Amino acid sequence: MSISKHIDPEVLIREGRDKRHAHHHLVGGDPSRVSHPYNARYGTESIPKFKIPPKGITSEAAYQLIHDELDLDGCPSLNLASFVNTWMPEHAQKLMMENLSKNLIDQDEYPMTQNIHMRCISIIANLWHAPSSHEAIGTATTGSSEAIQLGGLAMKRIWQERRKAEGKSIHEPGPNIVMGANAQVALEKFARYFEVECRLVPVSINSKYRLDPKKAMEYVDENTIGVYVILGSTYTGHYEPVKEMADLLDEYEERTGHSVPIHVDAASGGFVAPFANPKLVWDFRIPRVVSINTSGHKFGLSYVGVGWVIWREKQYLPKDLIFELHYLGSVEYSFSLNFSRPAHPIIAQYFNLIHLGSAGYRAIALADLKNARLLSRALERTGWYTVLSDIHRFKSDGLLAKAVAGIDEENAEVYEDGLPVVSFRFSDDFRQKYPEIEQRWIQVLLRARGWIVPNYELPPDLEMIQILRVVVREHVVETLIDRLVADIVEITEDLIDRGSSAHALDTLGKHHDRKTDHANLGRMEKGSGAQSSGTYAKQC
16 A cells, blocks of 8 residues: 555545535445446446445446447557557457357367367477478467467476486576576566476577577576577577577587476467578477467467467377376367467467468568568667667678678568567667666656657666567558658657746656555555566566
8 A cells, every 4th residue: 555645546535425415424436446437337336346236237337438438448459569469350259259268278168179289389399490390299288478488388397307216306506597687578487386396597688688598508507498699689689699509519418418408488489480581490400499489469360369389290298297087978178378268369370370371471571570670770760769679780792792782671580580579779879978867757658648668678788678578460551650750759749848847747756656545456565575686577
């Protein structure tokens, strides 16, 4: 509960209501109740906010009430902070509505749904060059976060089995897992929840804000269950060098006899890299990679609620993680963390796979990258911003080709590989000229125009650097890029103008933590959780 003095808007509403008679203290408005917006039309009374009402309202009234409250949310299509897909074709939505009531775990009752599930696994395994996609081992999950837990658990169990076979302890000093400090918080959650020491490798400007394989090797030992390598950093969209990490682990095994596997977190890159640059080797073509996860609701272009994890071969999924489910004389298998789960996100994923095909996914990935390059160049040409992401920069061999004979600038393969993500900050020159202007004001002023563009700190050792980030998804077309750039330019110019009212933002933050008591219902107090170690825990 906040102890700071503040004005409670619910008190203002209660005191500002019309009073029915003198005994207003008995019949006045109750801030713990919601007045229906269309009282006259529906004839409904206000309903409690925080407990079930004694008497319900009509479905039409309930819909209108909730619909209007949700209008206060940000617009998903203008939420450039999120990787999550926000649009699907009408026929995909129709399929999802027709199958809302199906539970994926009921394999015997819904055999065709289970067949579609297995087809998706085979298709994705083939996309990632699994040794045998027809016998692929994998499962749908509720998102990439659950998939990461499963990949980590499998590596932990295999490490435990090997240690036991060697007559060594699995408790002293216990298992550890290595990952870059740029990891999304779901990777660190695996370590915390399943009692594995989390070894975070510091990232730097020289490592392009991502895992440095040589630095990571300093954290690897015989108790390392695996290394998480990220295909598409949440901060800047950079791909981490999976092949280089694997080569170093190969040398380590030859030298010490300890085999350390790689799990690739391709939450976002799993549906970008195979189409944008098929020549890039990052997947099961590398023997050291034993499992890969992705999110179907990011660049897999489905609605939120589906992820995937695939193992190289059956041997990399320990038996004690597989449950046999006996039902009506049949045997079914489950190796996901969640038991019941909706089937319609899997159906939506299959719709995308057969509707778009390789050509469709490639066209979308290339268009996203092209628009991200456009935004990157436009921001840099203002002179006010420095772009930290590299997808608009030529590879060294591309620069040579351009110098010698010209280059096809629409060919994504000549640019640095990465996600269609644009991370940027004030340039050093801008900060020197206008030290009074805070970068977070850009986020606030863009939000006033409808855009949701986050401003956040980089991982530990780089926390002094704040960056703004835009995720260029399928719907962020050139016309939207044009409007976004225009708004950023107008806002920046306005901030530069010292006579502008925008400078009143210097008081922002002095009051932003003053929340009314009701807004904190159901929330933990600050300091209730373990101290953050720096992994990325914002929108993804």
